[in-house]
Amino acid sequence: MKVKNICCIGAGYVGGPTMAVIAKKCPEIKVTVVDINQARIAAWNDEDVNNIPVYEPGLGEIVAESRGRNLFFSTDVDGAIDEADMIFISVNTPTKTYGEGKGQAADLKWIELCARQIARVAKGDKIVVEKSTLPVRTASTLKDILEHTGNGPHFQILSNPEFLAEGTAVQDLLEPDRVLIGGSQDEGGQKAIQELVNIYAHWVPKEKILTTNVWSSELSKLTANAYLAQRVSSINSLSELCEHTEADINEVAKAIGTDSRIGPKFLKASVGFGGSCFQKDILNLVYISRTYGLHEVADYWEQVILMNDHQKRRFAKKIIRTLYNTVSGKKISFLGWAFKKDTNDTRESAAIYVADYLLNEQSYIAVFDPKVKSEQVFMDLDRLNTRNPEENRKYVKTETDPYKACEGSHAVAVLTEWDEFTGYDWQRIYDSMLKPAHVFDGRNLLDKDKLKSIGFQVHVIGSSD
Ligand code: NAD
Ligand code: UGA
DSSP: OOOOEEEEEOOSTTHHHHHHHHHHHOTTSEEEEEOSOHHHHHHHTOSSGGGSSSOOTTHHHHHHHHBTTTEEEESOHHHHHHHOSEEEEOOOOOBOOSSTTTTTSBOOHHHHHHHHHHHHHOOSOEEEEEOSOOOTTHHHHHHHHHHHHSSSOOEEEEEOOOOOOTTSHHHHHHSOSOEEEEEOSSHHHHHHHHHHHHHHTTTSOGGGEEEEEHHHHHHHHHHHHHHHHHHHHHHHHHHHHHHHHTOOHHHHHHHHHTSTTTOSTTOOOOSOOOSSSHHHHHHHHHHHHHHTTOHHHHHHHHHHHHHHHHHHHHHHHHHHHHTTTOOTTOEEEEEOOSSSTTOOOOTTOHHHHHHHHHHHTTOEEEEEOSSOOHHHHHHHHHHHTSSOHHHHHHHEEEOSSHHHHHTTOSEEEEOSOOGGGGGSOHHHHHHHSOSSOEEEETTSOSOHHHHHHHTOEEEETTSOO
16 A cells, blocks of 8 residues: 555644645645644634644744645545545543543543544545554554444554654654654554655654554653653752752753753753643553552652642742732733743643632733733633633733733743743833832743843742842
């Protein structure tokens, strides 16, 4: 079989960009991305590529190049499954919010629905690719469903987890550190692996395409995220120690990161990691370990989450403590709401939890983020169910002008490391604020000395004030 037609179920942060890059690099293959969310598909099809639903530097151009040629976005899931030789499943796999494993296990109901739909619709043999991040051994569930509910065709199941990071998705997809493909070790499995290798080989050097058994591939994805998050929690734990000892976390990070065995990346102390995956994937790893009775393994990884929760809470507490132990009725300005720069994604962003903590203390919050829409901020807060939507709208305002957001406030808190924040007219911001004017830099982003010379009281993560 030579793959001529690909379908991807799920047009989200992974499905959209990944398929756009495959379509760009493989112009002879028809790629159709399908989703049940009509609004999302309509946005992917918007004539103006500035309106596509995922903001990623460079993505608009890639979509514009291939869309309508060999890249299509559609809500006709059945039609696309029927046509495809290879089907990627790239649907959401959030933490379960109910029942057994609530708060830890991955909710696989959307994955199962996809498998059942593929089985119902498929008339010919197909390769099914797990693109979503899944618990180790999910491939056996998929196989079971496909074989028992299908109409006779054969299915090969591959695991091909995605390692892109948001904000750099296009770059990560064009020049990945590696591509990982897991499949069964029999002849059919090896042939299927080769089909997928051939697709990536259009632009990825062969030595960067790793092939493994399916279970190693599934587990490696959870492990990679756990390792990355563990580095952030490790450096964040030390940032607290720095604040008590006059050591400086940036200096410590540099000193340890120059050891080639440690390496310099992912050592940036912050207000806490966010994003849709780190927490969910570690919780999943913890859950899986516990189901095998491996409690020490589970406890070890759980600590990464506990440290992250602590970091978010302690940032909020520091604001309260510094503002004379009360923020009631005080305006605090948030620069940034996204979980990192260069994305409009706010899932699990530290900003949400810091805001929630301050709102419990009756502060007013003004939010400015260059890419996050106002309704998203309120959706994030409403979803917590800490207070009713009216209260959230009473105490929180969103602004489209950063200077307006900072006007009349007691403190500015930097929650996301957007580059543009460094270029602001900080004298103007200072002049418009109540005094003493505080800056709480949750990202170690701003020039501390410059702010101090203007008159700000500056508080950064990981160094004493
Ligand atoms: P997302 O929520 O942005 O997108 C998932 C899409 O799937 C949604 O648009 C949803 O409507 C659609 N969907 C759900 N069930 C469907 C069905 N039965 N039929 C058709 N469409 C359906 O999620 P995402 O961020 O793209 O993540 C997808 C997966 O990739 C997750 O498992 C995640 O852990 C993993 N992942 C995410 C990232 C990231 O940076 N966001 C990176 C690597 C891996
Ligand atoms: C992460 C991984 O980096 C990707 O490889 C993976 O594919 C993805 O999760 C996923 O599975 O979803 P992402 O969450 O998009 O990507 O972004 P990261 O750059 O990893 O940042 C995650 C969080 O950690 C952000 O809140 C970021 O601000 C924070 N972080 C990161 C730090 O606080 N310090 C650092 O040094 C690095």
